[in-house]
Amino acid sequence: MEKNHEPGTVFSRRPRKHLDIMRLTGFLCLLGFMPLSARTYSQEYNISLKMENATVQEVFDEITKATGLDFFYNSALVDASRRVSVTLSGASIEGVLNAVFKGYRARFEVNERFIVLLDLRPEEREPQRRGTLVHGTITDVNGDPLPGVTVRVKGTSAGVASEANGHYAIPVPLDGRPVLQFSFIGMKAKEVHWQGEKVIDVTMEEEVQEMNEVVVLGIANVTRRDMVGSFTQLPVDAVMQPIYNSVDQMLEGRVAGLAVTTTSLRAGAAPSITIRGRSTLLGNTQPLWVVDGIVQNEVIEVDALSGLWGSSSGEDLSQYLGSQISWLNPDDIETITVLKDATATAIYGSRASNGVIVITTRKGSADRLSVNLSSNWNVRFRPTYRNYDLMNSQQRVRFSREAFDAGVLYLNVPLAQPYTYEGLLRLFNEGLLKEDAFREQYELLETVNTDWLDLLARDAIGQRHNMSINGGTAKSTYSFSASYDKTEGIEKGNMNERVTARLAVGMALSPDVHLDVAINGGFSTTTGFAAGVNPLAYATTTSRAIPVRHPDGSLLFHKVNEAYHYNDDTKATGLDFNILHEMANTGARFRNPRASVNVNFKWELLPALAYELAAGVKLESRKGEIWADAPSMYVARRYRGYPVGTVDPGSAYYKAALLPFGGELQTEDSFGLGYELRNTLKFNKTFREDHRVVAQAGWEIRSNLRDSKVNTVWGFDRDRGERITPPAVPSTIVPVGAASAPRDLGIFDELYSGRWLSTNFTNNHASLIFIGSYALKNRYILNANMRNDWSNRFGQNINRRFDPTYSLGVAWRAADEPWLEARWLTQLSPRISYGIQGNVLNSVSPEMILRKGPASTLYNGYTAGIVQLANPTLSWERTRIWNFGLDLGLFNNRVSLVVDGYTRDSNVGISYNLSPEYGGYATPVTGTHVRNTGLEATLNTRLLAGKEWQLTVGANAAKNWNKIVKTGFLDSSPRTTANYINGQGSRVLEPGYAYGAFWAYAFDALDANGYPTFKNLDLAPGAPFTDFLVLAGTRVPLVNGGAHLRLSYKNLALYTLFSVSLGGKEFLPNPYDTFSYGLIPSPTANLPAELTRRWKKPGDVTDIPGLYTGGEAPLFLADPSELDGSSTADRYLMWGHSDARVASTSTLKCKVLQLTWSGRPACLAALGVKSVSVNASVNNLFLLANERWNGMDPALGGRYIEPRSFNAGLNIGF
Amino acid sequence: MKKIHAITALVALVLGACGEFLEPKSPTEVTPATVEHLDELLLGVAYPRPDNAYFNCLLDAVSDDVSGAGFHEGAVNTSFYDDGDVQAVKIAYTWQPDYSRLIQTVGGKHADMYSSAYRFLAGANAVIDRLDGVKGPADEKHLVLAQALTLRAYYYLHLVNLFGVPYNVDPDGPGVPLKVTSDVETRPMTRNTVREVYEQIVADLVEAVRLFKMLPEERQFRKNYRVNLPAAQHLLARAYLYMERWSEAEAAAAGVIARADLSLLNLEDLINAGYTNRRASASNDTRKYYNFISHDNPECYWLSGSADAMSLYASHIIMRATGANATNCAYLLQASPALLESFEPGDARALLYMVSDVYTNTAINRTGHGAFGKYPIATGDRNNLVPAANSTVFGQALRLAEPYLIRAEACAMLYKQGDAAAGAKAVEALNTLRAKRFVAASYVPLTLAGFADADALVAKAREERRKELCFEGLRWFDQRRQGMKRVEHRWYTGPGTTTATDIHYETYVLDDNDPGFTFPLPHGVLEDNTYLVQVPVVGVERAPASVQ
Secondary structure, X not given: OOOOOOOOOXXXXXXXXXXXXXXXXXXXXXXXXXXXXXXXOHHHOOEEEEEEEEEHHHHHHHHHHHHOOEEEEOOOOOOOOOEEEEEEEEEOHHHHHHXXXXXXXXXXXXXXXXXXXXXXXXXXOOOOOOEEEEEEEEEEOOOOEOOOXXXXXXXXXXXXXXXXXXXXXXXXXXXXOOEEEEEOOOEOOEEEEOOOOOEOOEEEOEXXXXXXXXXXXXXXXXXXXXXXXXXXXEEHHHHOOOOOOOHHHHOOOOOOOEEEEOOOOOOOOOOEEEEOOOOOOOOOOOOEEEEOOEEOOOOOOOOOOOXXXXXXXXXXXXXXXXXXXXXXXXXXXXXXXXEOOHHHHHHHHHHHHHXXXXXXXXXXXXXXXXXXXXXXXXXXXXXXXXXXXXXXXXXXHHHHHHHHXXXXXXXXXXXXXXXXHHHHHHHHHOOOOOHHXXXXXXXXXXXXXXXXXXXXXXXXXXXXXXXXXXXXXXOEEEEEEEEEEEEEXXXXXXXXXXXXXXXXXXXXXXXXXXXXXXXXXXXXXXXXXXXXXXXXXXXXXXXXXXXXXXXXXXXXXXXXXXXXOOEOXXXXXXEEEOHHHHHHHEEEEEEEEEEEEEEEEEEEEEOXXXXXXXXXXXXXXXXXXXXXXXXXXXXXXXXXXXXXXXXXXXXXXXXXXXXXXXXXXXXEEEEEEEEEEEEEEEEEEEEOOOEEEXXXXXXXXXXEEEEEEEEEEEEEEHHHOOEEOOXXXXXXXXXXXXXXXXXXXXXXXXXXXXXXXXXXXXXXXXXXXXXXXXXXXXXXXXXXXXXXXXXXXXXXXXXXXXXXXXXXXXXXXXXXXXXXXXXXXXXXEEEEEEEEXXXXXXXXXXXXXXXXXXXXXXXXXXXXXXXXXXXXXXXXXXXXXXXXXXXXXXXXXXXXXXXXXXXXXXXXXXXXXXXXXXXXXEEEEEEEEEEEEEEEEEEEEEEEEOOOEEEEEEEEEEEEEEEEXXXXXXXXXXXXXXXXXXXXXXXXXXXXXXXXXXXXXXXXXXXOOOOEEEXXXXXXXXXXXXXXXXXXXXXXXXXXXXXXXXXXXXXXXXXXXXXXXXXXXXXXXXXXXXXXXXXXXXXXXXXXXXXXXXOOOOOOXXXXXXXXXXXXXXXXXXXOOOOOOOOEEEHHHHHHOEHHHEEEOOEXXXXXXXXXXXXXXXXXXXXXXXXXXXXXXXXXXXXXXXXXXXXXXXXXXXXXXXXXXXXXXXXXXX | OHHHHHHHHHHHHHHHOHHHHOOOOOOOEEOOOEHHHHHHHHHHHHOOOOOOOOOOOOHHHHOOOEEEOOOOOOOOOHHHHHOHHHHHHHHHHOOOOOHHHHHHHOOOOOOOHHHHHXXXXXXXXXXXXXXXHOEOOHHHHHHHHHHHHHXXXXXXXXXXXXXXXXXXXOOXXXXXXXXXXXXXXXXXXXXXXXXXXXXXXXXXXXXXXXXXXXXXXXXXXXXXXXXXXXXXXXXXXXXXXXXXXXXXXXXXXXXXXXXXXXOOXXXXXXXXXXXXXXXXXXXXXXXXXXXXXXXXXXOEEEEEOOHHHHHHOOOOEEEEOOHHHOEEEEEOEEEOHHHHXXXXXXXXXXXXXXXXXXXXXXXXXXXXXXXXXXXXXXXXXXXXXXXXXXOOOOOEEXXXXXXXXXXXXXXXXXXXXXXXXXXXXXXXXXXXXXXXXXXXXXOOOOOHHHXXXXXXXXXXXXXXXXXXXXXXXXXXXXXXXXXXXXXXXXXXXXXXXXXXXXXXXXXXXXXXXXXXXXXXXXXXXXXXXXXXXOOOOOOOOOOOOEEO
């Protein structure tokens, strides 16, 4: 190929065609065919050549082929037709050039695309100095050899590159005090003073926690230097707990100020996360999740559902819906950054008032091809009766007998059946059972001891498998991963299964243009329960005296107090129930496919000006099915009144049945489509060395469409090809008993009154973002951010709403001050920020909103309803945030401490049920001011960083003080006793008190009957609540924190994580909860064993009241809050809400204890295995809490405990 | 530079598209913008429709028009009395001060008449508030506004009579909170005086009448279940009557009476047409029962409310035995003897205004009358008649009979106050009505001379009102304004034998001027709005005055 030899043209350039070929190579390489991998810049190339008698030009072409780099050279300098012979393997560019130009010294530069030959001159015959050859092997901390490391003798330009096996050899002069320099991109440069060794092996560490590290803000990335706000950034490895399949579950105890609460033990359920306490009392307190710059929407929620979805007994759909990032495979995550203060979050506007969690996913790296396989298995142990303080069947039956003998009344007339003491007694009294048989059955009942927990729960197996492929060249990188995981719930029948795949490709289209594309796909299936089935709750609330099977093994049904509306006989007889039968005939399944594409396009227009476009499209759907089959009690109770098929056609029962055949199926079809597009211009220039200005302005639009339909069919038969049988014609239905015949359309009335539900909307947002930062001498940093949002919500007139969120911050990198330079002080940066932030209340409008309703056929006209009343008093919920922070790094950051103090003054909005004169509509109101003050500290230390022993210990703690400063008008309206007992959670009660404060009755003593009595109830009527109630404490823990430790010795690493919560208070579960009106609850229900320790006769010393047996003392006691004494409460519930039942919720949890062995077994090297790691861990190893909680987790209401689990995993790298 | 241009163009494109991008797109939610939206809102949340109007369901259970069934068969199952619905009826029937909480406790329904009435009021207020801001023809706006004002007055008239002291006892006594906008306000919702509430009612109705009259005549009154000119005039007359502003009451009633498109129904015609109100056999033949709450009835101009609500407490059936063997036995509450005895011979209303097939067990040859009968009857599955508790059956009507009665009472009062001419007018109004109510053979016109004095005329007008308007939710209000006279309610506590001597009952008494004549506010309401002050109540529980 001919070069341009014209004088005056210093460099020649190859034709463009060649570039195209190179791009093609780049793509091939994405697909995994690229035979060699490359690193940027000279030392990262690994060139093997074997050319005999080739022209220099041919050698150059070969190099270009191998590296993708074009050659530029001054044609006057080089004779390209000169013939040479070169035989090299694993050489760097320098090495090749030295071979080609033997006897010459080539000076060249390599950038991303070109090799520029700058100079070529004959090697000077320097006076031969006395020297010796030093050699050795360069490895990374894992022991992997590092090829391409530049090794130099300090002060000389001569250098060598290490070979593929990490080996190097360099001549070292004997005179002077030579220092060997080892440098490699991404690694800390290392210097070794040569003291005459022949062999110097070097381990290079990756550059971590460097000052120039990038802080990922999602929308924008800033260097850590320029970061003024408060944040915590964690690599995923630091938090990874293989047992969880979603990253939100792993954050507990790892970030100061971030509290994670597990609210459900179901597989697939999302925990609740709050950052720096609640800033709003309205609705959602979850932080905003941002993945690779794209804001994640909330999961498609299904609201206001009736029927199967909304059936009571704790059946809550949200227990099955994960969080916004449940779709994300944790193995794909690279870093997690939690943004906390106004400066950090301002660029996300008002949505960020709960904090922001930014996630970046793994990109391919310009690195050798690596393949990783990992597999994890875990088992979560089901609870046993040892965990619960519940009665066994003997205790339960005896309790019944004692209660009956004491003359306590029942809530319902006990049903006649031999499985409860009361039922047995009724059979006996009605003469259906002889005394012998009675006694025999009674004794049998005492020994039944059905193990409901064994029947309904299981040791749940979870598994997660992941494969990832990473690689790339200087021009393009790729990363592919696929994962499968399956998590069983500890309740039989609850399961979550997920498959994800992800492909991320990065391409340098030209030196100035970079494109990243990521494609995500996933599919998850969750199965659970429906129709009021709640296995764990059932197991812990059902009498163990009830057998589950007959001696012959067939299911045994007992009677429960359920009745079918159109058949009064069922009121007297109850209906047959068996939980196993019910679980077999009811259920729920959600299938949730998801796909998204993210594109990120960067273009450096000018050296100081860059344009960036981020775009994302996501598609999500959910198909839900919830069913109750024909044999289920749910159907019998609602539509039939007898077990299916047990009555004759034409019989009275048959005629009363709404649905003689089949069951009920409720379906949901949701579809979501969203896109986001952001254009940003970024200006970054340093003026006269000392003045660096970074300014970024962007425009963003987001759109989200949701369309969800919920429907129900009746007469559904799963076993008959999912056919449906029509229900009975309403006019033919003849109720048994007093009920009047069904109205109108019979069963279909339900469909027209809520069972069909359509939610369909498009939410659009447009935002303007500005980020400005100025650094003087790289030490004094000033930062200002601003954002304004517009949306197409009603009543948010685009012309009127300029209501920006903004922040200002300054930071001082004191450690860089020349006068403060100290070896031990790596970092000392005080910073201050201030910001004003709207809140999520932005989503509400002061205007009246109507909802179009169905037509009224009677009136022959359409109807509309009120969604919300107009509220002219509504002001924007605003929070003013001050943050004072200090970053301290000692001894090269081996000890780092971050301390933040903040105050947040919020004019909070609350959803307020207006007084009845407003027609029962709720409205958000503002005007209540809450002040949150907090202190957070994060300490990280690397105590040992030796070659064999390494120890890092970290701890974080956050303390929050909050106080109601003043209350708004509507919120200061008088309260009821119940408000004070429930606390300030939803209604702000007393200015001056903490916002989580709640009150309790003052317990006095048990009286002569064993009934609880209380102090202060005799105060004058109208006494303030705070006089006759006692402040019980605050439900919100004062201090949250965590500590972790990682110790490694050679190939073994131990990791453990603790989380701590201190200072919260809560009422213990009340064993008398189910005794409404002092009456004995259903004989089929189990009761807390605490009740066996109750007061039974005068003289008993106990703190558990006795049963209510009537007499002079009234069950209901009046408190002094109302002048007419009309505020009364059941004294047993009062006792449950008395100071005698308040316990501390402080806990210390050992979240995880994990042991990892990782290494590179030589025996597997032949199979291409480069590294292997094996880990084993225990989660929820122990929980320390106040003993009054009986070993239960106070955070789970004292009724459950997170199951202990074991995990074992294997990770293989190729 | 080309790059810069490209970006500029892109940004401009994005910005330019924003106007439309930020248009609200919800297919279901709107901010009210047109008069049609408000019209839909009116129907959706302000009209007392058969499927949602439960704000008056206790009224016919507390009045002196009902009494407990005076006999129980021996076979009645004791557990019947434990039934929650039966307990709920008892709680209302015995004027328990804490009725709302007690009814809730036993599982009874719709005891909070306060909140349900204010729910409708919020809808009416919302329409009135927004009317100025929406687009639409002036006529449409007048029509919508007139309806909203009429409805608002209707609910306030109802509320102030339920929860306020009677106007003629203390106009400045506690009424109900007056809320005349739907917006959130920063003021406590405290009780206004009864006078203030009535002034609002009158002002709204006067304005509604004015607006209706501005419409073309054919739009002033259509039989489309919407309130209309005669309805507004009727309610105005009723409000004046309750305020004892007699001449204004008469004048307002005259507006309705003068209408040519309304006429009184001749009840004898119904009897002749076969509406015997008594079945020939035990078959479920309901064709014998005339539906008075219907536009087939030429007297009616506004149908509203719900038959289900009206019958919820007033038409419960006593069961004999339980379950599959149950047969109906009697109506738990029945037309009271005092009401039944007030009907003169030949008065067709005694036959047609209440159902009378109580027993199928002919062996016990006794008769009782259900406390219902004007709204449609459904087939009873156990041979008894039950109300057609269907979500499309109206329970109340404004009908022409009441304006005549208002005229009669108002003129009688004016006559008593010395207006000599008014006496004849009162008698004439009564005669016009009575002529259509009696079978011709028994009808004898009243004469002024036949009354001993003005008080006798007033008493007659009121007695006529009671008979004509029985079981329409109005008697209780009349009792309140007509002196709050002592009432006794007997509650039968258990089955006796068939002999009358073995009957167990408790007698509850509402004394003269008993505070129980004003409904205490529901407990939940006091909890939700602690600015409200309860009216005096008789302790926590009203105990029976005697037990037998």
